[in-house]
Amino acid sequence: MPVWRLKHSHINSAGCKGMATIVTAAHHSVWRHLYASMHAAQKPKSKLKIVTLDKEGNMSTLWRREEFLRICSKKDLAEKAQDIEGTMIVKKSQETRYNLDPVSFFVNRFWSRRPDGVTINKALQIVFILELK
């Protein structure tokens, strides 16, 4: 008779192959609800804008918007990102792409990053990157 000895963190992780789909769906469901609730509960005079990221949304699509391009150019951001991405781990699943062209790999990895949410306050010049974990 098999006996499973598993940790809660494993079951709740999208890193567990058997649980990835349901865990991801659960995460999205909680986040959609929280995001909409926060949007609805914002102070009427708030200058903070909650940006909606659609399914295809990532850093690249975010930096096509005028409001984000005014923060800094795509070129400047890519240059700075490349330095930081270069210090971060390359996963085994990413090694082939990395070996092909390391510079492009780091830049592309940065633009494909996808925060759960983003808010922007142009008046106070503050951006919040939101993550549900």
Place this chain on the structure above:
Amino acid sequence: MKEAGANEQHKSIIGALRAAALRWEFEQINFVMDNCGSVVESDFYTELKKLDVEEKKKDRLFADHVTQVCEAHNRVIVSFLQQVQRFVRATTEGLRENIGHNVDVWGDGESNTRS
């Protein structure tokens, strides 16, 4: 631990933005759910305040969020148990229906050596 993982996940976004746009401020806000479905109330309220959520609405928002987290956690656990049950049936030819006796699910703080 989850907070650190979330920060690591977006380290390059925050770092690159801070370096590229010196006049702006960038901060990461994490909404952390415990693996068993709990949410720390004080942390949650601190984050809501930063996001300009009305004070009078925060309690309702918190209650709704906790409900959502618990329901999501329940769906995950049910899915896990269903998968295990299918496996048990396949390997034991239906000798045991109640998977509760076969599955030990531990909290992260517990020892792996428990017998």
